[in-house]
Amino acid sequence: MSVLIFAETERGKFKKDALELASYGRSISDEIKSKLVAICINSNNPEELSKYGVDKIICVNNNDLENFNSKNFSDCISNVFLKEKSQFLILSSSSNSRYIGGILSIYTKAAYVSNVFSKPTKYKPLQLRRNSFTNKAYETVEVISDKVIISLCRNSYGIIENKVKSEVVSETFKIANNDILVSSTEKLSDKVSIADADIVVSGGRGLKGPENWHIIENLADVLGAATACSKPVSDSGWRPHSEHVGQTGKPVASNLYIAIGISGAIQHLAGINSSKIKVVINTDPDAPFFKSADYGIVGDAFEVVPELIEKLKKFKSLNN
Amino acid sequence: MKILVCISHVPDTTSKINFTENSSKFDKNNVQFVINPNDEFGLTRAIWFKEKAGAIVHVINVGLHETEATLRKTLAIGADKAFRINIEPMDGYSVAKCISDFINEKDYDLIIAGRESIDYNGGMVPGMISALNNINFIDKCVGLEIEGKKVRACRECDGGKENISTTLPLIIGSQKGLVEESDLKIPNMRGIMMARQKELIVVEPGQIDIKSKSVNFEKPKEKAEVKLISSDNLDELINLLHKEAKVI
Numbered sequence: 001m002s003v004l005i006f007a008e009t010e011r012g013k014f015k016k017d018a019l020e021l022a023s024y025g026r027s028i029s030d031e032i033k034s035k036l037v038a039i040c041i042n043s044n045n046p047e048e049l050s051k052y053g054v055d056k057i058i059c060v061n062n063n064d065l066e067n068f069n070s071k072n073f074s075d076c077i078s079n080v081f082l083k084e085k086s087q088f089l090i091l092s093s094s095s096n097s098r099y100i101g102g103i104l105s106i107y108t109k110a111a112y113v114s115n116v117f118s119k120p121t122k123y124k125p126l127q128l129r130r131n132s133f134t135n136k137a138y139e140t141v142e143v144i145s146d147k148v149i150i151s152l153c154r155n156s157y158g159i160i161e162n163k164v165k166s167e168v169v170s171e172t173f174k175i176a177n178n179d180i181l182v183s184s185t186e187k188l189s190d191k192v193s194i195a196d197a198d199i200v201v202s203g204g205r206g207l208k209g210p211e212n213w214h215i216i217e218n219l220a221d222v223l224g225a226a227t228a229c230s231k232p233v234s235d236s237g238w239r240p241h242s243e244h245v246g247q248t249g250k251p252v253a254s255n256l257y258i259a260i261g262i263s264g265a266i267q268h269l270a271g272i273n274s275s276k277i278k279v280v281i282n283t284d285p286d287a288p289f290f291k292s293a294d295y296g297i298v299g300d301a302f303e304v305v306p307e308l309i310e311k312l313k314k315f316k317s318l319n320n
Numbered sequence: 321m322k323i324l325v326c327i328s329h330v331p332d333t334t335s336k337i338n339f340t341e342n343s344s345k346f347d348k349n350n351v352q353f354v355i356n357p358n359d360e361f362g363l364t365r366a367i368w369f370k371e372k373a374g375a376i377v378h379v380i381n382v383g384l385h386e387t388e389a390t391l392r393k394t395l396a397i398g399a400d401k402a403f404r405i406n407i408e409p410m411d412g413y414s415v416a417k418c419i420s421d422f423i424n425e426k427d428y429d430l431i432i433a434g435r436e437s438i439d440y441n442g443g444m445v446p447g448m449i450s451a452l453n454n455i456n457f458i459d460k461c462v463g464l465e466i467e468g469k470k471v472r473a474c475r476e477c478d479g480g481k482e483n484i485s486t487t488l489p490l491i492i493g494s495q496k497g498l499v500e501e502s503d504l505k506i507p508n509m510r511g512i513m514m515a516r517q518k519e520l521i522v523v524e525p526g527q528i529d530i531k532s533k534s535v536n537f538e539k540p541k542e543k544a545e546v547k548l549i550s551s552d553n554l555d556e557l558i559n560l561l562h563k564e565a566k567v568i
C-alpha cells in the first residue's frame with residue numbers, strides 16, 4: 001500500500017507544484033497510515049522531497065525522457081504505480097500531467113478525479129471535493145474503485161514542510177518506441193507562464209489598444225507576474241491567444257489576480273475565480289467585477305497603474 | 321478519411337447553475353444547452369477536412385433524448401451523420417468506455433473530443449479513449465494537418481507550444497486555436513433543412529461500469545464585500561496586499 005505522487009521537474013528542478021503534491025500526499029499517507037512515494041524523472045536534487053514528507057523517492061534518469069512524451073511518461077509512471085501497489089496517484093494540474101491523467105487511469109485501472117481542491121472528506125468510501133461547472137460549483141465525488149488518480153488544483157493545499165528520512169532509489173526504464181515525436185518546441189518567452197505564475201496581471205478592453213500594453217507588462221515585471229487578457233482582447237489580435245483567460249480560455253489559479261479594464265463578465269470570472277486574491281482597477285464603479293473582487297480601485301488605468309508601478313518598485317527595493 | 325467528433329451537450333456559458341434533488345443533481349430547468357465550446361472548435365476543423373479533402377464526419381453523444389437538438393445543430397453545421405448512445409452520462413470513464421466500444425466496431429482515422437467539457441470539467445474522456453483503444457493522442461491540440469497517414473500537429477503546453485509529428489489513427493483534445501472563433505459556423509437555413517434529412521441513429525449501450533459518482537453539489541459562498549481603496553492612496557493597497565492578503 002502506498003500513496004504515489006508524480007513530482008514534476010523542469011530542467012532538473014522540482015516545480016512548485018511537486019512540493020505541493022508532496023505536502024498533500026503526506027497528509028493522505030498519515031491518514032491511511034501508508035508510505036508516501038514519489039516518482040521523479042530526471043531530477044538533479046531528488047533529496048529535496050524529504051523536506052516535504054516523502055518516504056521513498058524513486059528516480060528515473062534517462063536522457064530519452066528529457067522532453068515530455070505522453071506515452072513514455074504514462075508507461076513509466078504506471079509501472080511504478082503497479083510495482084509500489086499504490087492506492088493513490090496524485091498529479092498536478094499542469095498541462096503535461098493533465099495530458100496523461102486519463103491515460104494513466106486506464107493503464108492502472110484506477111478511478112480518475114480531476115480538479116480536486118481539498119483533502120478527502122471521507123475515506124470509506126472515498127469522497128473528494130472538486131471544482132465543476134468552471135468554478136461555478138463544488139462537487140463531491142465518491143470513488144467506486146480501490147485505486148484512484150487525483151489531479152490537484154494548483155495552490156489549493158499549499159506547501160507544508162515536514163522533514164522525514166527518505167530512501168532514494170533509482171530505477172531504470174526502457175523506452176518503448178512510439179510514434180508521437182516532438183519535433184520542436186516554441187517557448188512563448190522567458191517570463192513565467194500563466195499556469196505557473198503566483199501573480200497574474202490581466203488587461204481588458206479598457207486599455208483601448210495594443211499600444212498601451214506596456215503598462216500591463218511593466219506592472220507584471222515589477223511583480224514577477226505573468227500577463228493575461230480578456231477574450232475580446234485576444235480576439236482583436238491585441239494580444240496572443242495564449243493569454244486569453246476565462247471559461248473558454250486558460251484557467252487561472254494564482255495567489256493574486258489583478259484585473260485592469262476588465263468588466264467581469266460571467267465567462268471571464270468563471271475561469272479566474274479560483275485565484276485567491278483578486279484586485280480590480282476599473283473606471284466604472286458599477287463594473288460587475290467589483291462584486292467578485294477582494295480589493296478594488298475605481299480609477300483610470302492610465303493614471304493608476306503607472307503610479308502603482310512606481311510605488312511597487314519602492315516597496316520592492318525596501319523589502320528585498 | 322473518416323472522422324468522429326465527440327459532442328458534449330452543456331449549459332451555455334451565461335447559465336446560472338442550480339441543483340435539485342437535495343443538491344445531488346444539476347437542475348436542467350431553464351437552461352439553454354449548447355455544443356461544448358471545445359467540441360465546436362473540433363467540429364469546425366472536421367468540416368474543413370470534409371470541404372477540402374472529402375472527409376466523412378460523424379458525431380457522437382452519450383446522452384438521453386434531450387441532447388438531440390444539439391446533435392441536429394452539428395448536422396446543420398455540416399456533419400454527415402449523428403449517433404446517440406442512449407444513456408445518461410454518469411462519469412468520465414463510462415462515457416469514454418461507451419465511445420471506445422462504439423469506435424471498436426468502426427474504422428475512424430481521426431477522433432476529435434474537446435480538451436475539457438465546460439460542465440463537469442473532467443478533461444478525461446479523450447485520454448481514456450486513447451488508452452482504451454491504443455491510439456495516438458494529442459491533448460490541447462491547436463494545429464492539425466494531415467497528409468495520407470502522416471500528421472503534423474501542434475500542442476499547447478504551459479508556457480509554449482510543441483510541434484508534434486505522428487500518424488493516424490489519432491485522437492485529439494481540441495480547443496480554441498485549432499480554428500478561431502471567427503471560423504465557427506452558424507447554421508444557415510439550408511443547413512438546417514438538410515439536417516432534417518440526415519440520419520441520427522440511436523444506439524443502446526452495452527454493459528456500463530462506473531468508477532465514480534457525484535454525491536452532491538454546492539455553490540461557492542457569496543464573496544465578502546470588496547474593499548475599495550482610493551486611487552490617491554495606492555500605498556494602502558500595497559500595504560493590504562503585503563500585510564493582510566500576504567500575496568506580495
Ligand SMILES: Cc1cc2nc3c(=O)[nH]c(=O)nc-3n(C[C@H](O)[C@H](O)[C@H](O)COP(=O)(O)OP(=O)(O)OC[C@H]3O[C@@H](n4cnc5c(N)ncnc54)[C@H](O)[C@@H]3O)c2cc1C
Binds near residue numbers: 203205246260262302
Ligand atoms: C461563449 C462565450 C465564451 C466567452 N468566454 C470568455 C472567456 O473565456 N474569457 C473572457 O474574458 N471573456 C469571455 N467571453 C466574453 C465575455 O462575455 C465579455 O464580453 C468579455 O469578458 C469582456 O471583456 P472586457 O472586460 O475586456 O471588455 P468590456 O466588457 O468592454 O469591459 C471593459 C471594461 O474596462 C473599463 N474601462 C474602460 N476604460 C478604462 C480605463 N481607462 N481604466 C480602467 N478601466 C477602464 C470599463 O469600465 C469596462 O468595465 C465569452 C463570451 C461568450 C459568449
Ligand SMILES: Nc1ncnc2c1ncn2[C@@H]1O[C@H](COP(=O)(O)O)[C@@H](O)[C@H]1O
Binds near residue numbers: 380382415433
Ligand atoms: N456525454 C458525452 N458524449 C459525447 N462526448 C462527450 C461526452 N462527455 C464528454 N465528451 C467528450 O469528451 C470531451 C472532454 O470531456 P470531459 O472529460 O468530460 O471534460 C468533451 O469535450 C467531449 O468531446
